[in-house]
Amino acid sequence: GAVVSQHPSWVICKSGTSVKIECRSLDFQATTMFWYRQFPKQSLMLMATSNEGSKATYEQGVEKDKFLINHASLTLSTLTVTSAHPEDSSFYICSARDGSNYGYTFGSGTRLTVV
Amino acid sequence: AQSVTQLGSHVSVSEGALVLLRCNYSSSVPPYLFWYVQYPNQGLQLLLKYTTGATLVKGINGFEAEFKKSETSFHLTKPSAHMSDAAEYFCAVTTPGQNFVFGPGTRLSVLP
Numbered sequence: 001g002a003v004v005s006q007h008p009s010w011v012i013c014k015s016g017t018s019v020k021i022e023c024r025s026l027d028f029q030a031t032t033m034f035w036y037r038q039f040p041k042q043s044l045m046l047m048a049t050s051n052e053g054s055k056a057t058y059e060q061g062v063e064k065d066k067f068l069i070n071h072a073s074l075t076l077s078t079l080t081v082t083s084a085h086p087e088d089s090s091f092y093i094c095s096a097r098d099g100s101n102y103g104y105t106f107g108s109g110t111r112l113t114v115v
Numbered sequence: 116a117q118s119v120t121q122l123g124s125h126v127s128v129s130e131g132a133l134v135l136l137r138c139n140y141s142s143s144v145p146p147y148l149f150w151y152v153q154y155p156n157q158g159l160q161l162l163l164k165y166t167t168g169a170t171l172v173k174g175i176n177g178f179e180a181e182f183k184k185s186e187t188s189f190h191l192t193k194p195s196a197h198m199s200d201a202a203e204y205f206c207a208v209t210t211p212g213q214n215f216v217f218g219p220g221t222r223l224s225v226l227p
Contacts, residue, residue, distance in 0.1 A: 006158070034214070043205060043217045044159075093158050102147050102166050104215065106158040 002028050002098035006107025013084055013114055021079045021110045023094030029074035030096035034104075035067075038091040047092075050077040084114040117142045117208045119218035127224040134193040136221050138180075138206030141187065148189040149207040149215075150180055159205065165189065176200070201225045 003026040013019050023033055031052045036044040048058045048069050056069035066088075068080040077096075081088055095106040122137040140146055147166045151159040163174025170182040180191045189206060206218040 004158075010156075041220075041222075043219045046214055049214065091156070095159075102164065102209065104149075104161075106151075106160070108158040109156065111156060 002096075002100070002103065002105040004030075004094065004096050004105045004107040006094055006110055008110060009108060010111040011113070013112070015085055015114055016083055018080055018082045019084055019112060021081075021092055021094075021112075023077045023079070023096070023107050025075045025096045025098070025105075028096075028098050030077075030098070031074060033071060033077040033094055033096045035069060035077075035079050036093045036095070038093060038109075040091075044093060047079075081112065084112070086114045088112065089114045117146065117210065117213065117216045119206050119208050119216055121204075121206055121218040121221045123221055124219065125222045125224065127226060128196045129226045130198055131195050134178075134191070134196045134200065134223065136191040136204050136206075136223065138189045138191065138218060139187050140189060140206075140208045142208060142210055144210050146208045146210055148180075148182060149209075150174065150178070150189070150191045151205045151207065153203045153205065153220075162191070162204075196223075196225045198225050198227065 005024045007022045033050040035047045047062045048056045050056045050069045050071040052071045058064045071077040093109045095104045098105045118141040120139050149164045150162040163172045165172045165182045173179045178193045205220045209215045
């Protein structure tokens, strides 16, 4: 089946630094990928929709300058958290449409801790 | 706009007992409905989905769900709970051209 690889699984960074998270579709091409944020014991909140070769579409309230999304190829989307602060600590999950009938495959998630 | 509610943020069942996780949705057009499972610090795994056709949908690990339009429901069931079923379960809805909307989740505990 379709596989989405997300790296790193967890990362700890200092306040003020930037962190890049990668999301790769391993066995299919993904023209559209999605980035979610999940706080502890809460549901997933869509942050942005990433489209290959074009600018991402951000949900209301998500700072596009803080959460930079690049979808430069049909198999890779990246989320960069710039100038990270402790309140950015969260679980970030990507997903991609895998081409099946409304099939969405999710990555394994990235636990970001900003200290 | 679409929305999803999941009755019960935490459900406990005994091993071998019936699992019933409730999901109700709101949508102005025919919805596509999904159930996902999430284990700690992991992504989401699709259990099953309803798009069109048969309203009783069978998924992985013995789970199934029935789409009931009259009740706007898509409850998830499993006849006999296993310890490995303990996880967080999310119901989600989407329609053509729209993004996923996830429910708040239900944490399933399985007691020995």
